[in-house]
Amino acid sequence: MRYAIGFLLALSIASTPFAWHWAAQYFAPPPPSVVDTSGLETEMAALREELALVQGRVDGLDIRMSLGLSGKADDPEPAVESPATSDSLKDSFAQVVLIADRRSANEGLTLATPSFLQQLIGLPREELTDDCQSATNSKLNGLLKTEDVGPIKARMLEPALVSIRQIFANVQVFEPELYNRIKSAGSLCVRRIRGSIASASSHAYGLAVDINIDGVLDTLADGKTQLGLILLADFFKKEGWIWGAGFGREDSMHFEVSREKLLQWRRLGEI
Template identity: 45%
Template sequence: MRVLPAVIIAIGLVLAPAIWFGLSWLLSEEDFQGSGGVDSTARIEIEMLRQQVEDLQSRMTDLQSEVASLPAGGAGGGTPFTDDAAGEAAIWNQTGGADLDYAQVVLIADRLNVNRGLRVTGGRYLTEKLGRPREDLNDTCQPMTNANLKDKLVTERVGPIRVSMLRPAIESLKVVFENIRQADPDLYARINTAGALCVRRIRGTANSLSTHSYGLAVDLNIDGKLDNFTDGKTQLGLTIMADFFYDQGWVWGAGFRREDSMHFEISRRQLDAWIADGQL
């Protein structure tokens, strides 16, 4: 009969807004980057709820197609109704003892507000405060020649990765990774990098500098899998890590107008604090 699938569709359509409302309520400022500190468990649960909403909407579409293919009265060669959830996407594998899939791609919650209260430094501000890392720039990475900055440049292993950055950024990154290690050692073990220091002009510009040119930014990913640029989605592990970076004054590239969720850089507030302390 066509009645049962239709009833299921109706129930799903009623529940979807309710789930979405509950999810929206959970996505409050305190859940992500408020004064309450890091809550990676809450973020995981939120992302799981978001995925469930997407799954429900997808299954409603599939059920509508199945209902349309059924003949009147339920007889004949239409596609039989089933309750097969084998293809249902899930962030958490429900098998007992299974690890969380930190490389799972999820939507970035409240993307434009992930850096509340923090401002990017920007090439002009960095040049004003620190000078240029080198005078002649092209589209390839070159050595840093600014003597003051070069003296503070360090290359070493920081937690699970090896990077070249300015000393204050290295020390701050150590704190971030140690906090992640204590809270979630499985996530910590899967952190990988796509680079940090790269002294060059921003491609497509005549002479503009990025934070990478100053050794004050790092690109990270999970398991060496690069994230797609500007699609509004990212790896689950990066969304969890973002809270730890935020607490140490780092800006997450997920909040950029052109979303770049692998990118983490020092905020203007943190840069000013290091300069005031004589670290830069």
Template identity: 45%
Template sequence: MRIVPFIILAIILLSVPLVWLGLQSMVDDDEFTTETGSGIDSGARIEIERLRQQVEALQGKIESIDKKVTEIAARPVASQAQTQATGGLSDEPLTKEGPNAILDAYAQVVLIANRRNVNPGISVGGSRWLEGFLGRPRQNLSNDCEAMTNPKLKSMLVLADVGPIRVRMLQPAVDSLTRVFEKVRATDPDLYARIASSGSLCVRQIRGTQGRTSTHSFGLAVDLNIDGRLDTLGDGKTQLGLTILADFFREEGWVWGAGFTREDSMHFEVSRQMLEQWRKDGII
């Protein structure tokens, strides 16, 4: 069939961007590090995501071409001859063309790449370890947010405006969060201006459990989002802006909830390693 060579050529041409993006993904992460060593180049991350979307669109075209080839091959000989006379193309395009630019990059929802390995070298404390390390924030827990009653923890609890949000957390966590946001503001002021909070302190049990203390109960966790748009829990996706923020938090020693068994990418919490260091330094 005459159309087959043209289809093969089209597939090759459409595959070129796939190869290019694959090569780009092999570039060392250091290329995205700012001169100050804080975070990554947000513009590069956004451009990569734009290219990723273009690749997904091209993959859709390739799948359409493959489907078209299968349909043509399954037609009777007479029908194939008629198809060759018309070039094998219908009046309808294989895919509809349209704008592919990211209009709202930071709030754009994207898949979380390699999400189970987004917290290298650090880990969560877990409710039992935290209770042994800091004490129970409140003796009796329910599914509702209630007051912290542990005297030692309560003495370190503060309500503060930190960067673009207000939080109620332990003082060492507030100090650490302040450092994170200062780096974000200096590196990417556009992203900084769009950060919103979905909550910090909430003394309660983990929903679906009996008496297991949530990390939020200790004043060591905060939920964030971009432009007030809440993330869908457990779908393996997140806002592009949160993937950028995660680099800053990881650098400071915070764990990103995107790596949890049930993905929770709005969630950031102080790592066990940082808490142990605070204890050594007499901070907590």
């Protein structure tokens, strides 16, 4: 009897690893299934795009509330006089207002310097003056096109035309009254930067456009601009464009493509 008990005990000890292995396989959770997330990623991208458009509208409403309805900006003094006989902002788009916190207008974006543009595309022409001239750079000429981009016609770099057309399409959806009053004061102009000797302006590359409301030009370097341009600035920024209101010498009718956007186009082989 003592030998039988010893034999059973030894058998129990010897079979323990096999029992543990069988239990682990039997009770283990099933392996995770592979889920195709490509469709989900597409839907998420579409939702993010819709959210960006909605955010643009919300930002526009914030400006309306702070400037149009209350008649005050962030400053303690009034920045906009309330329209006398209108219950909407449509009659105030051309009104000149103070630009609150203009130096942070382009936060998150970087200016494309003349040296960067020259390295990217080359000089538009060898000799630059303060007057608009024709481009002699073959690479640049191959990328320049003249097209109707919505409320205006512009001659610019081809990817810039695609980008600004999208900007104006968004404006037409969310600010249709403003869209109908947008005018241009020029786009391509092969010249040097005012006051420089040989640095080419972003206009010289077809990467900038001057915009105004109702054909009224903005006064340079006075720290003020048309209300419609403040509303437009947010649409341009979301598309990766720099607003001239943030320059040391304020130029709020000026919009140009940022360095980040140009690098994106280069990665995509568009320039």
